[in-house]
Amino acid sequence: MNSRPIGIFDSGVGGMTVLAEIAKELPNEDLIYLGDTKNFPYGDKSKENIIKISKKCVEFLISKNVKLVIIACGTATSQALEELRKEFNIPILGIISPTVESIKKSVKEKSKSIIGVIATEGTIRSNKWEQELKEKIEDITVINKACPLLAPMAEQGWTVNKVAKETIKEYMSVFKDKNIDKLILGCTHYPLFKGLIEKELGNGVEIINTGEKIAKAVTDYLNEQNANNDKTNNADCKIYLTDTECNFINVAEKLLKDESVKDKISKVNIE
Amino acid sequence: MNSRPIGIFDSGVGGMTVLAEIAKELPNEDLIYLGDTKNFPYGDKSKENIIKISKKCVEFLISKNVKLVIIACGTATSQALEELRKEFNIPILGIISPTVESIKKSVKEKSKSIIGVIATEGTIRSNKWEQELKEKIEDITVINKACPLLAPMAEQGWTVNKVAKETIKEYMSVFKDKNIDKLILGCTHYPLFKGLIEKELGNGVEIINTGEKIAKAVTDYLNEQNANNDKTNNADCKIYLTDTECNFINVAEKLLKDESVKDKISKVNIE
Numbered sequence: 001m002n003s004r005p006i007g008i009f010d011s012g013v014g015g016m017t018v019l020a021e022i023a024k025e026l027p028n029e030d031l032i033y034l035g036d037t038k039n040f041p042y043g044d045k046s047k048e049n050i051i052k053i054s055k056k057c058v059e060f061l062i063s064k065n066v067k068l069v070i071i072a073c074g075t076a077t078s079q080a081l082e083e084l085r086k087e088f089n090i091p092i093l094g095i096i097s098p099t100v101e102s103i104k105k106s107v108k109e110k111s112k113s114i115i116g117v118i119a120t121e122g123t124i125r126s127n128k129w130e131q132e133l134k135e136k137i138e139d140i141t142v143i144n145k146a147c148p149l150l151a152p153m154a155e156q157g158w159t160v161n162k163v164a165k166e167t168i169k170e171y172m173s174v175f176k177d178k179n180i181d182k183l184i185l186g187c188t189h190y191p192l193f194k195g196l197i198e199k200e201l202g203n204g205v206e207i208i209n210t211g212e213k214i215a216k217a218v219t220d221y222l223n224e225q226n227a228n229n230d231k232t233n234n235a236d237c238k239i240y241l242t243d244t245e246c247n248f249i250n251v252a253e254k255l256l257k258d259e260s261v262k263d264k265i266s267k268v269n270i271e
Numbered sequence: 272m273n274s275r276p277i278g279i280f281d282s283g284v285g286g287m288t289v290l291a292e293i294a295k296e297l298p299n300e301d302l303i304y305l306g307d308t309k310n311f312p313y314g315d316k317s318k319e320n321i322i323k324i325s326k327k328c329v330e331f332l333i334s335k336n337v338k339l340v341i342i343a344c345g346t347a348t349s350q351a352l353e354e355l356r357k358e359f360n361i362p363i364l365g366i367i368s369p370t371v372e373s374i375k376k377s378v379k380e381k382s383k384s385i386i387g388v389i390a391t392e393g394t395i396r397s398n399k400w401e402q403e404l405k406e407k408i409e410d411i412t413v414i415n416k417a418c419p420l421l422a423p424m425a426e427q428g429w430t431v432n433k434v435a436k437e438t439i440k441e442y443m444s445v446f447k448d449k450n451i452d453k454l455i456l457g458c459t460h461y462p463l464f465k466g467l468i469e470k471e472l473g474n475g476v477e478i479i480n481t482g483e484k485i486a487k488a489v490t491d492y493l494n495e496q497n498a499n500n501d502k503t504n505n506a507d508c509k510i511y512l513t514d515t516e517c518n519f520i521n522v523a524e525k526l527l528k529d530e531s532v533k534d535k536i537s538k539v540n541i542e
Contacts, residue, residue: 038317046309046514149434152423163420163441166434243317 002227005030005236006218007061008070009054011042012155013251014189015072018095020256021211022070023237025219028229030236032064036270038242041151042075043120043187050122054080058088060240060270067227070214071095074119074187078128091221095210098217099184100132103208107137114141116175116205119186121146129186143178147171147187154189157247160196168196175201182206192255240268273498276301276507277489278337280328282313283426284522285460286343289366291527292482293341294508296490299500301507303335307541309513312422313346314391314458321393325351329359331511331541338498341485342366345458346391349399362492366481369488370455371403374479378408385412387446387476390457392417400457414449418442418458425460428518431467439467446472453477463526511539 006029008019019033039045039053054076061069069092071077071084077094084092107113117129124146133142149167158164175183183205185191191209198207222228229235241248244267252261277300279290290304310316310324325347332340340363342348342355348365355363378384388400395417404413420438429435446454454476456462462480469478493499500506512519515538523532 040315041312044311148427149420149423149429152420156419158420158441161437161441163434163437166432166437170429170432170434 001230002067003030003229003231004065004067005032006068006070007032007034007064007066008072009034009036009057009061009076010073010188011036011075012040012151012189013248013255014151014154014187016252016255017188017191017209018070018072018211018214019237021209021215022218023235025215026222028231028235030229031238032061032066033237033239034060034268034270035239035241035248037244037248040155041120042073043122043148043151045122047079047122047126050076050079051083054084055087056270058084058090058092060268062088062090066090068093068218068221070218072188072211072214074123074210078119078123078126093214093217093221095188095214096128096132099208099210099213100136102213102216103133103182104136107140112139112141113137113182114143114178114180116143116145116178116180116183117186118145118147118171118183118190120151121148123186129184143175143180145171145174147190150193151187151189154192154251155247157250159192164193165196168193168200172197172200180205182208184208185210192251237264239265241265242268242270272501273338274301274500274502275336275338276303277339277341278303278305278332278335279341279343280305280307280332280347281344281459282307282346283311283422283460284519284526285422285425285458287523287526288459288462288480289341289343289482289485290508292480292486293489294506296486297493299502299506301500302509303332303337304508304510305331305539305541306510306512306519308515308519311426312391313344314393314419314422316393318350318393318397321347321350322354325355326358327541329355329361329363331539333359333361337361339364339489339492341489343459343482343485345481346393349390349394349397364485364488364492366459366485367399367403370479370481370484371407373484373487374404374453375407378411383410383412384408384453385414385449385451387414387416387449387451387454388457389416389418389442389454389461391422392419394457400455414446414451416442416445418461421464422458422460425463425522426518428521430463435464436467439464439471443468443471451476453479455479456481463522508535510536512536513539513541
């Protein structure tokens, strides 16, 4: 048993899609969320810069006594996970490995799979998804597509309007007639566009929300380590933002279907 | 006479709209352009950060022996111009004052004017446009609108497609029935959307491209200082980018109607 909270960070509101899945899967766990809205967006920053700011995020979460850190951000996972693991002793989970492991289990032996990956410019450039998918799964074809407008659009709350619809249509056109089996949402902001993406790609394509996969990986990890929180009263959720002049609250309230998000938020300086 | 080049910087391709106007107005001047694509976008960065990176840009241009620095970026003008003037002796021009001066001349005495300003989140938050407009022009009403998606969209080359059209429609809706006389494009990326904006607002609204105003201000300045370049052969234009993995070339070629932009570009590290 371990009653310390789980720490989660992202550049903005995107990681709240991961928090939502973890809260659903592990209702007894206290959660601490850090949204580094001051440095948003991570998507087109240099690798060095992402490593630097991710370290600050992990340091902040450690100062809050978390038992585990989840990088709920595709860009930080692809560019900084290795460095963070070298720097800190605390267990750190990114969004790529749990997702690839889960896909590996679901892909039948000797069947050929075509997988689409959408993510930020920086994540696609790092090629981490393709590398890890090909390393772990035989006979797999990967089609990558950078979608640099989606995270800024989600931060602004434009996830179902006409602009979002046309943007999804434009970005998804690269997958037309490519017969993809699955589409990985390689940025945690993207589940906010899930409805539009499904509509555009049709029923034949499985849309993979990395938050669901991480939530399962965290459950397994806590069970293995016997590190669950066994409290039976309501779990606590605290949200820290590095800049509060943003649309975080609106988006987060819709996402969590919870109108009290505002009361959970504090502003923090991590520099 | 002064044959040293004019230095121009922006976070990306937006400032090329200013360069294009200066090249048209002052065909004898050598130009050096710095596009800080590595740090793009400036629009939602903190003021301290924008000051820090803008200083690096000015230092780089000074190392190229420029006679004058133009901040061809609305965000850097609104957040860093004052600090830069304190730090450096070289003359520095931003996009706000020349534009406000020009509007002041065109507004008839004792007529009431309603002016719209569109810009990045950071620029609107700084309130610099409204402050300077109200300081210099009597009886003026200012309506501000942050348009955080437009600069990323322009960098991606989406300036005339359906997404751009719907985005402009959405952002311009705030000016409907407000009877604005003029709309200031307070970010140098925005002239790339001029056609769509005009279509949306109709003929009654004058769209103000800050690049044209700066080009006139530079001409006046060089005349006053007797600092023109009197060479009669073709002027030189060099472009430096801090990151070349971007869509700069495509956008710049379309903008300048020049297919040799690529040959003018070098990559540079300013940190």
